[in-house]
Amino acid sequence: MIRGVRGAITVENNEEIEILTATESLVKEMIKSNNIKASDVASVFLSVTDDINAAFPAKVIRIQGDWTYVPVMCMKEIAVPNSLEKCIRIMMHWNTELCQDEIQHIYLEKAIQLRPDLTKQ
Template sequence: MIRGIRGATTVNNNEEKEMIQETKKLVEKMVELNDVAPDDIASVLISVTPDLNATFPAKALRLIDGWKFVPVMCMPEISVPGSLPQCIRVMMTVNTHLKQDKVEHIYLNEAVKLRPDLVEKD
């Protein structure tokens, strides 16, 4: 079955190192919690808010072992007044055995505000 896994995070600064670090952390958690291998991934779309342009966050995925052939694309997020700034969003399309309600969508840092209904409470 093909499913989408959502994820989002934020950074404090428009800096390449931080953007790559936070994107890598997010994607690694998405695949870990959803038991996804690189061969399971059809594609990954990454959007960034207009205030982030220091790098392509997709570069982070090239640092993950086995991801050489995973198709990845970056794009700008639409600029909605009052929306969460400095945000990196990920949509990963995967082949999985998980039912829709068992997919774990991951929201880190300030991005937990985007979907509080999906963020597990500690």
């Protein structure tokens, strides 16, 4: 069955190295927390807020050795007034036998406020 694994992280600055480093940290934590193998991933969607445009965060996933053939796509988040700024979100579509409540969604930095109910303190 395909399940969605969610994740989000914020950056302080719209700079390529910071965007890529933050995305890598988030992706690695999503993989580690759920024991995800690239061969079980159907696709990955990444979205960024309007204030992030210095890099494609999907680049980090594409360069991981066994993730070469996983389809990834970047897109813009809806610009809702007063929403969280400088945020990178990930939706990973993963083939797993886990139930939805067994999946570990990962929210880091200021993105914790998006889903405190899913964030382990």
